[in-house]
């Protein structure tokens with residue numbers, strides 16, 4: 001079976017992903033007398049190590065980026081078919097001058113949903129090994145995975161009352177928001193990823209928050225545990241605790257940052273998913289965003305000034321957790 005490792009690239013600018021396998025070359029050019037040989041096309045290179053018997057048994061198929069890509073930042077967004085994740089993935093693709101985008105989704109169906117490109121990896125964050133290929137060679141990781149509660153069948157809005165929710169077996173917040181996020185953080189740290197942006201939720205300071213009783217999942221408790229794990233990891237991080245998410249246009253509201261759920265006591269406690277997605281990407285650009293945790297919401301449209309200066313926004317944050 002193929003294994004994946006990282007090797008330093010010719011310059012120290014970046015790294016390349018290598019997939020070890022056995023290939024026996026029978027027709028190699030004269031220059032094959034050197035110890036190592038590299039034959040590169042636009043994106044694939046073969047690096048062969050010569051054995052004493054003159055056969056090339058131990059070879060590696062090396063997937064490299066083009067030279068132009070080396071100056072860019074390779075960024076993986078997980079939960080890339082989710083409602084916020086797919087906005088991040090799209091924005092990264094649109095900014096191909098600066099980023100090499102990757103997405104991680106759970107199923108082939110999700111991959112198709114966001115276009116099915118080769119840069120979309122399929123893996124389950126609860127299974128650590130399954131996400132390693134997506135994380136190799138990354139500069140930054142944006143975590144947008146989350147356990148998703150399902151509504152119990154039989155709810156009839158016309159009869160009033162509230163719907164009941166449940167989590168599927170094995171997909172409780174403990175497994176997804178704790179173990180799954182931890183697996184991503186561990187894999188990223190092991191791969192030398194330079195920054196991790198984690199999207200969480202406001203409300204985590206209150207153990208009795210109604211979201212915790214949803215489906216008996218304690219979702220905010222497990223999210224918070226993962227946030228703490230990230231903050232303790234030593235990897236530069238940005239923790240974004242979003243207010244209530246809305247599927248609205250982004251870029252047209254003034255964003256507001258806070259700490260310790262203080263914004264929940266105000267009228268400013270919702271935010272467009274598109275704005276959260278933008279903040280995730282902007283966090284990669286400014287030192288002011290590193291080693292910070294922020295609550296994030298926006299003023300209502302038409303009040304305040306739409307946020308354009310993200311450096312100044314991040315500079316307002318003083319909290320590491």
Ligand SMILES: NC(=O)c1ccc[n+]([C@@H]2O[C@H](COP(=O)([O-])OP(=O)(O)OC[C@H]3O[C@@H](n4cnc5c(N)ncnc54)[C@H](OP(=O)(O)O)[C@@H]3O)[C@@H](O)[C@H]2O)c1
Nearest residue numbers: 079081082083084106124125145146200201242243244245
């Ligand atoms: N809803 C709110 O009002 C609110 C408020 C504050 C913060 N937040 C948080 O903000 C974040 C983004 O929310 P959202 O509504 O945009 O997210 P979402 O649409 O619910 O997306 C979550 C993604 O996680 C993926 N996922 C779940 N389990 C996985 C697994 N085992 N392996 C790989 N992927 C897995 C899902 O994949 P599948 O598509 O395959 O299921 C889905 O794409 C979440 O952390 C959420 O909790 C939400």
